[in-house]
Amino acid sequence: MSENILDGLSMNIEQANMDKLKSVFPECFAEGKLDIDKLLSLCGEYIDNDFEKYKFEWKGKAECLRLAQKRSTGTLRPCLEESVNWDDTKNLYIEGDNLEVLKLLQTAYYRKVKMIYIDPPYNTGNDFVYEDDFADPLARYKEVTQQTTKSNPETMGRYHTNWLNMMYPRLRLAANLLRDDGVIFISVDENEVINLRKLCDEVFGEENFVIQIVWKKRSTPPNDKIIGSAHEYIVLYAKRIDSVVLNLRERTPEQLARYQNPDNHPKGPWTSGDLGANVKGGRYVESLYFSIQNPNTGEEHYPPQNGNWRFNQETIKRLLENNEIYFGEDGKGRPKLKRFLCDVKNGITYTSLWDFVPLNTQGSKEMTEILGNISIFDNPKPVNLIKELVKLGSDKESIVFDFFSGSATTAHAVMQLNAEDGGNRQFIMVQLPEVCDEKSEAYKAGYKNICEIGKERIRRAGKKILEENNQMTLEDKEQLDIGFKVFKLDSSNLKTWDNTPVTAEQLDLLYERMNNIIHRVKSDRSDLDMVCEIMLKLGVPLTYSITAVEINGKTAYSIGEDSLLLICLALDVQPEDVEQMAEYAPAKLIISRESFVDDTAMANAHYILKDHGVELKLV
Numbered sequence: 001m002s003e004n005i006l007d008g009l010s011m012n013i014e015q016a017n018m019d020k021l022k023s024v025f026p027e028c029f030a031e032g033k034l035d036i037d038k039l040l041s042l043c044g045e046y047i048d049n050d051f052e053k054y055k056f057e058w059k060g061k062a063e064c065l066r067l068a069q070k071r072s073t074g075t076l077r078p079c080l081e082e083s084v085n086w087d088d089t090k091n092l093y094i095e096g097d098n099l100e101v102l103k104l105l106q107t108a109y110y111r112k113v114k115m116i117y118i119d120p121p122y123n124t125g126n127d128f129v130y131e132d133d134f135a136d137p138l139a140r141y142k143e144v145t146q147q148t149t150k151s152n153p154e155t156m157g158r159y160h161t162n163w164l165n166m167m168y169p170r171l172r173l174a175a176n177l178l179r180d181d182g183v184i185f186i187s188v189d190e191n192e193v194i195n196l197r198k199l200c201d202e203v204f205g206e207e208n209f210v211i212q213i214v215w216k217k218r219s220t221p222p223n224d225k226i227i228g229s230a231h232e233y234i235v236l237y238a239k240r241i242d243s244v245v246l247n248l249r250e251r252t253p254e255q256l257a258r259y260q261n262p263d264n265h266p267k268g269p270w271t272s273g274d275l276g277a278n279v280k281g282g283r284y285v286e287s288l289y290f291s292i293q294n295p296n297t298g299e300e301h302y303p304p305q306n307g308n309w310r311f312n313q314e315t316i317k318r319l320l321e322n323n324e325i326y327f328g329e330d331g332k333g334r335p336k337l338k339r340f341l342c343d344v345k346n347g348i349t350y351t352s353l354w355d356f357v358p359l360n361t362q363g364s365k366e367m368t369e370i371l372g373n374i375s376i377f378d379n380p381k382p383v384n385l386i387k388e389l390v391k392l393g394s395d396k397e398s399i400v401f402d403f404f405s406g407s408a409t410t411a412h413a414v415m416q417l418n419a420e421d422g423g424n425r426q427f428i429m430v431q432l433p434e435v436c437d438e439k440s441e442a443y444k445a446g447y448k449n450i451c452e453i454g455k456e457r458i459r460r461a462g463k464k465i466l467e468e469n470n471q472m473t474l475e476d477k478e479q480l481d482i483g484f485k486v487f488k489l490d491s492s493n494l495k496t497w498d499n500t501p502v503t504a505e506q507l508d509l510l511y512e513r514m515n516n517i518i519h520r521v522k523s524d525r526s527d528l529d530m531v532c533e534i535m536l537k538l539g540v541p542l543t544y545s546i547t548a549v550e551i552n553g554k555t556a557y558s559i560g561e562d563s564l565l566l567i568c569l570a571l572d573v574q575p576e577d578v579e580q581m582a583e584y585a586p587a588k589l590i591i592s593r594e595s596f597v598d599d600t601a602m603a604n605a606h607y608i609l610k611d612h613g614v615e616l617k618l619v
Helices: 013-024 036-042 061-069 098-109 137-144 160-177 193-208 313-321 360-371 383-393 409-421 450-468 474-479 504-516 527-538 575-582 599-611
Strands: 074-078 092-095 113-118 178-188 209-216 231-238 270-273 276-278 307-309 336-340 399-402 426-431 485-491 546-551 554-559 565-568 588-591 615-618
Touching: 013 061, 061 160, 074 098, 074 527, 092 450, 098 160, 098 426, 098 485, 098 527, 113 160, 113 383, 160 178, 160 193, 178 193, 178 383, 193 209, 193 231, 360 383, 360 450, 383 409, 399 409, 409 426, 409 450, 426 450, 527 546, 527 554, 527 565, 527 588, 546 575, 565 575, 575 588, 575 599, 599 615
Parallel strands: 092 426, 092 485, 113 178, 113 399, 399 426, 565 588, 588 615
Antiparallel strands: 074 485, 178 231, 209 231, 270 336, 276 307, 546 554, 554 565
């Protein structure tokens, strides 16, 4: 039954990839090993010694890939006291190093995220750059959270290698979470935009590049450079370009004002458009070259020089009969097409130049309005900028993921957009709890780290949205999700064996270790801690409901509305208890090994559940 024991590790990405290859190319495996030469030959590729082929390399790249695939021994511990609407919310706020968190989310959120937006450090010389520890990431995380905010001092300079080593493994893991129709938006400035494009070409595929948006962030460029920069970039990639669906941009009031209905046409407001079409080289289609008679004056009108009409005679006749051709305000002009608002798409195509959203200074104003002057964030992004990206890249039932959450603008934007269009988008925010400088206004205001600021911003923004959206009914306000579950990265709830060598004189230490491992769950961890870790490692989203149920006087936890899992961590579980648990008809029953008095009781449980068609897993 060893295969049914939960090992406390995150998804084995390497093994998952190997299993995919083996299912498609079983002949390329011998004694469990991949024959790369055979695989390449089957794909029409051959190994050569050409070292001059185009590729993107930097020091540490191979180690980064190994780091991305290294399984995490951590978990995410629930924090109910810092959460809002724990029982009902579908939103998550996770404190922790985003590399470890990304690993832990692989199983539960694999290919479930519609949109990712991140605003990573720009590598300007003095912003925070994550330094990963290849040997013990969790130890490094503990160390960082006890340090000051800035880990990349001015003296360190801008090292592209450090930035690439930070971004590469995170993007590799993030790509796994995107749906086939998913997209990722990444904010960046001129310092790393070239490297970011090369990096994303490698991770997502050059063919999945969509566009590089230029966002006008300020009206007056700084004068500290030869040419002042007034913009930043937002790089957009699709998971699969052939599956992606991007939304249209809403028409502005000015654009809608162009549509009028001066003749009270039954189809409603319209604007005039060209009825003719120029033809290159003066060539035209004979059937589209004819006269249109003005019914008001009798004048004959022909297509423009070197052109045709856009429609044939039969269609033009129908348009005239339906009063869908316009001859000017006085009725004596050249014919034009009435383009009705009811016939055009519900929006217009976004362009690559974004000068229609607020400037960067608006983001700082929004933070001040909500939290006061706690200037720890340099130019946080405006809510309306992120809201516009969410409009473009998500649908109303999407998961929107931001693993460089910062001031939590993305969470604010998702809640605001849901309030405006009735959507049910969920957000997942991840942020490293960088310690605030003791001299900062934020620290003086009581915020010890950046996560505390982000969580408070979401709390206050949610209340503000409910207060200000007067168009919402009471029912709409009750259904709007302004809550979030807080989870914090920590070591696994399960003890691990200390395999440090001991000498003959240290046998007492060995016995101590053996006695310590008898009870696998750490003494300072709760049932809820364990339940959430089990959900995470078995691939159950952390937003699923957790309901405590009493079965024969023993507490178990039903997961999901349809009792997807049943988890029992109680002691002295008897066969009759297992029989009763099976009546809940879960897909899996997870029981602690310590729940059984001996191996015989454990074996009995296995056979009882097998008879009921329920899978048993042990922790």
